[in-house]
Amino acid sequence: MGWSDLGELLERFVLPLVSGGELVVGRPIAIDALGDLEAQIPHVTPQLVAVDEARTEVIAELVVRPPALVFEADELCLAACVHNLLFLVHPRADSWAVSTSARMRVLDTAQEMAARPLSQSRSRVLARHGLLHNLFRLTRMDTKISWWTGSATYLGQRPPGRLRTWRSVRRVREEQSVASYEDLLGTVEVAPVVTALLRRAPLTQLLAMTRDGPPLYWEDAVFLLRDAELARAVAYRSLRGSEPRQVVAAPARFAAAFEQMLERAPAESDVRAVAAFLVHLNALLVVGEAGDREIGPRSPLLSAVLSPERAGQRQRGLATFFSLPAALAQIDPRLGVPPGVATDALLADRWLRHRAQVVEGVGEAVIETLAGRLRRHLTAVLPEHVSM
Amino acid sequence: MLFCAVMSPRDSTGPDWARSTAPGRGGLEHVSLGQSRFMTPGVAPDPRGILLGRYGLLIFPTLEGVVSWLRLYSAESPLDELLAALEISQVRTPLGSREMAVRIPAISSYVVDRAARCALLVGGATYTGTAKHFVKYRDDRSPYGYDAADLTPLPPDASIMVHGEDFTQTYARERDLPLDRLLLRLSRRRIPGGADLRPDERRELFLVVAHGLGEGVIRYLWRNRVVGRVGLVTPERKSAFDESRARVHLLFRVQDLPARILDLFRSTPGIDIFRPLTENVAVEVGYAHPIDLASCQSLFEPSRFFLFWGQRDQVDTIAAPLELSGIEHLTRLDIQLDQATSGDTLQIAALDAVGVPLELAPSLNPSRRVVGSLIPLEQARWLKRLIYFLPQTSLRGHRMALTDRGILIVASPDVDVIPLGTPLAEVAPGLLVPLGWDLVPRVAPDVLARSLGHNAGLYTVFPPSGAAFQIGDSALAPLERRALARIEIGGAEVLDARIEPPAEPAVVNEPVGRFALWGFRAPGRGD
DSSP states (O other): OOOOOHHHHIIIIIHHHHHOEEEEEOSOOOHHHHHHHHHTGGGOHHHHHHHHHHHHHHHHTTOSSOOOOOOOHHHHHHHHHHHHHHHTTSGGGGSTTSOHHHHHHHHHHHHHHHOOOOOOOHHHHHHHHHHHTTGGGOEEEEEEEEETTEEEEEESSOOOGGGGSSTTTTTOEEEEEEEOHHHHTOSTTTHHHHHHHHHHOHHHHHHTTTSOOSOOOHHHHHHHHTSHHHHHHHHHHHTOOSSHHHHTHHHHHHHHHHHHHHHSOOOHHHHHHHHHHHHHHHHHHHHHHHTOTTSOSSOHHHHHHSOGGGGGGOOTTHHHHHHHHHHHHHHOHHHHSOTTTTTSHHHHHHHHHHHHHHHHHHOHHHHHHHHHHHHTTSOOOOGGGOOO | OBOOOOOOOOOTTSOOTTOOOOSOOOOEEEOOTTOOOOSSTTOEEOTTSOEEOSEEEEEESSHHHHHHHHHHHHHHSOTHHHHTTOEEEEEEOTTSOEEEEEEEEOOOHHHHHHHHHHHHHTTOEEEEESSSEEEEOOOSSOTTOEEESOOOOOOTTOOEEEEOSSOEEEEEEEEEOOHHHHHHHBOOEEOTTTTSOOTTTTSEEEEEEEGGGHHHHHHHHHHTTOOEEEEEEOOOOSSTTOGGGOOOEEEEEEESOOHHHHHHHHTSTTEEEEEEEETTEEEETTEEOSSOGGGGGGGSOTTEEEEEOSSSOOEEEEESSOOOEEGGGSSOOOOOOSSOOOOOOOOOOOOOOOOOOOEEEEOOSOOOOEEEEEEOGGGHHHHHHHHTTSOHHHHHHEEEEEETTEEEEEEOTTSOOOSSSEEEEEEETTEEEETTEEEESOOOHHHHHHHHTOOTTEEEEOOSSSOOEEEEGGGOEEHHHHHOOOOOOOOOOOOOOOOOOOOOEEEEEOOOOTTTTTTOOOTTOOO
16 A cells, blocks of 8 residues: 555554554655655645644643644654654565665665754744654554464454464464564664654653653753753653652663763753753652651652662663762852752752762762763852852 | 782784784774674664674783773773673683783763773773674774674684784683672772861761770760760681781771861871771771772672771771761769768658548639530530531531530540530540639549549549539540431432543554565665
8 A cells, every 4th residue: 555645644644643543554655755745735634634633732731832733744754754664664574575675765765754954943843742752652563373283473464364263173372462662663773763753853752761762862952951841841751650760760861861962072051951950850859759748868769769789770870860969069059959949948958868868879989970071061150159 | 919000002903912813814894884784793783873792892911901991990980880790801812821801791882982992091902792702892993893804613712702903812711800809909009198188078987996095085086076986896807817807996987077186096006097988888098999999889798898998908897787886975984882872761651541522613723725515405506506607627626425414515636615505624634624613622633533433435524513424435426427417318420521541553554565665766766
């Protein structure tokens, strides 16, 4: 099946990609076909409105006033890119009739489609997030049918009814497994294209940092932190979960990406923005404990994730995440403590307890090392310029 | 004794006399961006496109190189993240020369980059691989790494093969050198000016004090108001002949030690000062371990406390956590038992019992809190009307019992009693008298309760007129239950107004035919 009808593509692939359900993957979309599909945009208004409304619903969870969304060539290219990437895990794309060079052609096409201009426009970023927000939740139901003389596997396809007949006589056994993002879009082959795709939709990547995915390049995403509403949405989404390791999973990945950013040559303003955001996440963890009377002087969250017994199993970036306020306090105290913490006595007390517990947990050497690395990027502030 | 020295840099990429070209020809190919097939087994490009195996392998000509590398690396980044798979081995080439190999987990190319940079500084070479074949790690000439041009099987006695730019070298493993043993064997270095501690470095210190000086040090610290704890520690004897270690020390943990006392202790023989680096590791002040011990904290058992001596070049271990006692409880006491105590011996005479009746009398004490009320039965109608105006907290906070002597209402401590009837105050738990009155004779409440047969499950009420009465606690019911008459309630249908959670997007593969890519053209190509 080829995608020559835009209405059908929107209805069977794009709308389920946005709002969930079964999204159909057919023959890959060629670059040349994009022009024909784009020309049909004015003629498929009902399907476009459905997709735009679904995207608006998604964005309404993040911002108070979602911008007006209009499906256009940019979204079409990105959706076609996702479709072509999913075709590469289609069982037919792995058969003898498809050569390696043919697969490379599909991959090149997807790369070309993903090469849309990077954008820092709020409405553009939100529109792309509305389209791609489900990228990490994509699944595929695989069915393996075995009978007394053989077996067959159907990847994302319904097995024919004849194989299921006479179940007891033919000793038919049916096993189902679910392929997740790692199997569909996390392979080495398509990972560079997914990385390129997510650079165009940095909000999607920031909001999905609790899951596995390509590494984050803060330079592409730091502008989102300067938008208070989006930064707040990212912060609240990243601290979801009830189990301690789950709560700090996204902050640890943020901090690991921050470590890698420090290895490059980032702008000082970018380093400051990311550092302030990570300190804000630390403050949110403190706020979460400040009003709870059942919690003792030591934070159970920090005790669980920074315990010396589990030092070997710590997530990457975790020590950096918790050490950052102390390290920043040595360089620029304005960054080391989020504004407003000092005004609330309960919060300030909890903040200090957290910092002391972090020093115990990670050791002063780690903080000193981090401060040394930060000094290379940040201009220190003289004490008289600090207003607390 | 081992010592740490930075090796002079040398050309690690060139052939070494100990390296032979046998058994392979050697030769590497530059890896290009996007390359996905490699000759070397177990390697793959990371997200940056850099060729990486599961491990990084660092080869050093001597053990000093290894120590120098550990020192450099631990100063920049925590060793803890490498410890899960770090192995140090002495390896032998086919020609018999010995080298040192350090295997680290290749967590990311950033980690291996840092390890390679440090290794290059101290004369080491870096390779990457997964099992037996390791290829040269990336450098300026090939930023995405190298792949082996051809692979030959390893000789039977070899355990690893490294592929350099123009050589191939096999190594047989001779022995392993655990990092924790290495750490304990390295001598501490004296730091110039390291004994002058800043106030934040003096926040917590450990003192190892000879037993004979203990009392004096405790008294001195206590007089100077230094907060500290102390315990008696005996280093474990390694053998029956280990006489030199059979000394008993006092171990102090002191906080915010003033600089003048620190200087005094430093110059006093028999007192050694240690600075804690982690929860269970301390190093003698003025000395530093070549390797940053805080960066490899997981190597030190939490059940042991490690004291790294500087001058004596030894490491003492103590069972942890340290159980220390406050020094304020160990100051000397002057006890004089030889002087006789003086004082009179007193006798208690028994009194005859005097039986008098219990009566209510106007109280001379300040008025007590009202805890209940006794409402005459004729005022029951007023109570019913009042109930309509009472807030929910009051309804829940009052309990009532209907008796032939009136309606007894008892309030919980957080609500005010209904202003009806005779207000009652409590002279003892459960013993209620009218407000402004007291029981005479004024005996102790427990004596009074015993003589009245009053106990915990009872309320004993003294009304303004008439005899006292008792009522069981179980007879009192919350006012909100007593307040309502039977109400007929009709059923109502419950409607489900929940919004269905969004469905997961699931991929369904359409049949696309055997030649799905027939006629599919690549971008920018005419084919």
